[in-house]
Amino acid sequence: MIEREQRPPTASDSVVRRLNSEVVLLLGWGPAILLQLAHPLVAAGVMDHSVFLAHPDQRLRRLHQTIAAMLALTFGTEEAVARTARRINAIHDRVHGQLREAAGPFPAGTPYSAHDPRLLRWVHATMLDTLPRTYELYIGPLTAAEKDRYCAEASQIAPLLGIPDGFLPTSWAALQEYLQTRLASGEITVTPTARELARASLASPVLRLAGPLQWFAQLSTVGLLPPAIRTAYNLPWDARHETALRLSAGMARRILPRLPTVLHHWPAARARNTHAGIGVGRPTR
Secondary structure (H helix, E strand, C coil): CCCCCCCCCCHHHCHHHHHHCEHHHHHHHHHHHHHHHCCHHHHHHHHHHCHHHHCHHHHHHHHHHHHHHHHHHHHCCHHHHHHHHHHHHHHHHCCEEECCCCECCECCCCEEECCCHHHHHHHHHHHHHHHHHHHHHHCCCCCHHHHHHHHHHHHHHHHHHCCCCCCCCCCHHHHHHHHHHHHHHCCCCCCHHHHHHHHHHHCCHHHHHCCCHHHHHHHHHHHCCCHHHHHHCCCCCCHHHHHHHHHHHHHHHHHHHHCCHHHCECHHHHHHHHHHCCCCCCCCC
């Protein structure tokens, strides 16, 4: 394995790029999305405006677009990043409305908007927390400094999405404090709408196309959720599931470092690293 040198950080040391280069981090998207939907206003926006339920045949195309956006924001040129942010903002322009029924602590008629910085912060925080945990589970440990840098680097998206300066957590401690505060506030409440969307997500045609990997993906989706949220979604989890998750993750940690990068890094990541003459370092184990 490649041992990372102890040297001052440079542009090539981006923790966001190192993590987002790994295809296996897709396994962290499922629990992050279910966490996002646990906010009643996010769930309402998805239910009212997404093709997820209305057009299930379009889910694979939507997933491809989402991955392409993530890769452009992570590995693209400044122009590509700005262009992608404009597309995201254009989508957000159309996502606004009101709760049709009371949901959690929010009364019927509560307005929502995809441009609301508070909702953007919640969505951002779910990814910010889940993806490093996915990396540690399937690839290897991250230091406290790397987690802090990950949060700080990821917060640079804020001005492109109209998020006020300093609104996003820029350290791991700040992120955990924010998540714990939100979860304890009662604001994060799994509603019937969220459960319906979760059932559709876990039975997605996208996962069925993956064949035997469907079970693997569902295992991580449920296992990486906070226990209280998992219970609120009525998702079964016991010692057997936990053991299966840990054993499968351990197998991935042994196999992935031995594979050529073409099998576990996104093409955009390989292209950028090749152009820059760098590699993506792995922790020594």
